[in-house]
Amino acid sequence: MTSYLITGASLLGAKTADIGISEGVFVDPKDVAGKRGTTTLDASGLVAFPGFVDLHTHLRQPGGEQAETILSGSQAAALGGFTAVHAMANTTPVADTAAATDAVWRWGIEAGYVDVRPVGAVTKNLGGSELAALSAMAAGHAQVRVFSDDGKCVHDSGLMREALRQASRHGAVIAQHAQDPQLTLGADMNDGALASSLGLTGWPTVAEESIIARDVLLAESVGARLHVCHLSSAGSVEVVAWAKKRGIAVTAEVTPHHLLLTEELVRGFDPVFKVNPPLRREEDVMALREGVASGVIDIVATDHAPHTPESKECAFPEAAFGMLGLETAFSVVLRALVEPGHLDMAGLARVLSVRPAQIGSLEGYEKPFAVGQPAHLALADVTAAAGTPHGSLSTNNPFESWDLPGQILHTFFAGTQTVLAGELVERESLGTNKGRRS
């Protein structure tokens, strides 16, 4: 396979250095410079990041291939600088068996753009009443290390505790969608004066905060690790901060949209702004940003949720929840966290790559650019304007009217170039390495 010499990139916005890639791993640039078969890429002016890792992606296959496939979602991911995504289990059928999670994993390898890590369901058919076969999924080819009923909350406390126990035996983590179902019946948007005046049903923050509070205590009681999906409120940040201070093994994520968008956008009743958990108030957005800055929130995860036009071409209450995120995540993090000074480029790499890989037990992301590590790499022009997302099959992009900064120009997945000058490398032209797990 091709070797690369990447010259002049600024590593995480700091020192400028050349980067060598050969046989899928980072090598000393001197080892590839001037060699036959080495492609040289001038990256001066660009910032080098480790390939991004998304812990929360909906790829919709099987069952929702009109909205996204594992191939199209992988392509959107590559365009966004990602080299690994965790595919949520709420497909049709649900990924609640080893056969199902292994199928997702194989489709990911066939697609070849990113490492597709299947997330296994916690309960059978996401039904919330009976545990799925966690050990079988963990022991399968895909080696599932993240389990989640995302889209639904594991609401039964007994079941949640047992799931935490079982996951912990496999070194895996439960990623909880924290939402008390009884407090959010028919909910459309953030609870409060705006929801009331729009006549929409409110989704109170306590429905999230109370589940997080319960779950951290459950995790503590069985000595297990817990990951909380998409924090959306200031109160949730406080609960997680309390749990961390107490020494509980909890990690937390926030989505790009909760770092930038507020409930005010719902005023026009455009369902592109309908998402679960809902967009909150400005105070929540600010608290979430502070949460990332202080480390209470460990990672940014997209909750990329493609939907067909028809599931959004209706009145707000009937519309599906969810928005695209893979191709805009990097730009939103620049705008919401880097520009205001909450994170530097190394911090961005931490929340979009190093930490999510750690939480998902994904190897090869520990030391960005280190010789011998798999060559997962994103090269970005952080001053250019962001391009228009075009990798996903769906178009429910909530950031259309925002002039966001930052453009991913090149992505390398385990040494294979997947994005070249901002465009996808065609599938037939991808390197021979089909992205086996490192």
Next chain:
Amino acid sequence: MKHLLGTQDLSKDDALRLLDTAYEFSAVAHRHVPKLPTLRGATMVNLFFEDSTRTRLSFEAAAKRLSADVMTFQAAGSSVSKGESLKDTAQTVEAMGADIIVMRHFSSGAAARLAHSGWIQAGVINAGDGTHEHPTQALLDAATLRDAVQDDPRGKDLAGLHVVIVGDIAHSRVARSNMWLLNTLGAKVTLVGPAELLPEGVADWPAEVMSDFDAALDSQPDAVMMLRMQNERQEGAPRVSLTHYVRDYSLSSARAARLSTHALVMHPGPMNRGVEIASSVADSAQSVILDQVRNGVSMRMAVLYELWGARS
């Protein structure tokens, strides 16, 4: 005005113009042939995704008095029950010639969605969307109030009036639309209902909020607007027992007797007699409930006239 979607964003000028136009049109009803040629050639479609005979008939009467053609689309038993989307339904009725679509929908924001989505060119009148707004109801209520307190109401607002709105505020689009419009027209609004039926964040609304109906009556309001109990709009079990509701929030004859003699009794209909309003009160001399219905027709004529004018 291309659409009428709600009263929250309706300016005072627009509201007064609509009220004045409606006042002029109200005279038409008394003519030997109660018809004007103004909307000849226009087609109004009633697009009703929720049952409402009276609002539909009122719009139909308004359109016919203006010589518009009327088509009616009832969602029940139609293509909608076969899964047709709002977009397809709206585009279909427009393709059949709709210039103005009057829509009643069970979902909040449906009318705004239709107006702003780019799916259709027709003007949209919100005839009630979920628990959001019902602007023509608020306008006709304002017209009724104005008629009652002014000899010549033209150009006049409702400054100085105090209106008490009683009932399930949380689930009432009529309460919302009335509150915004009355506020815009300078009236004072008091919302009264059991705490369980007051919406989250109601303190931020431009109204006084109370749970004690009797205390609200002590302030001698100029009008009391009773809302219909709407159990169908509540998620889960009803939050308030009917017995308690009737005891504390019904406009009984005893409560009505405490109203000042000039005070008006209003109800958007359909009434649950014996629940939110006693039969004797509904039929009393202070009741302007049928005036509201009459004003509904001329008010809707005014709105149709306004939207048609914006098109041509």
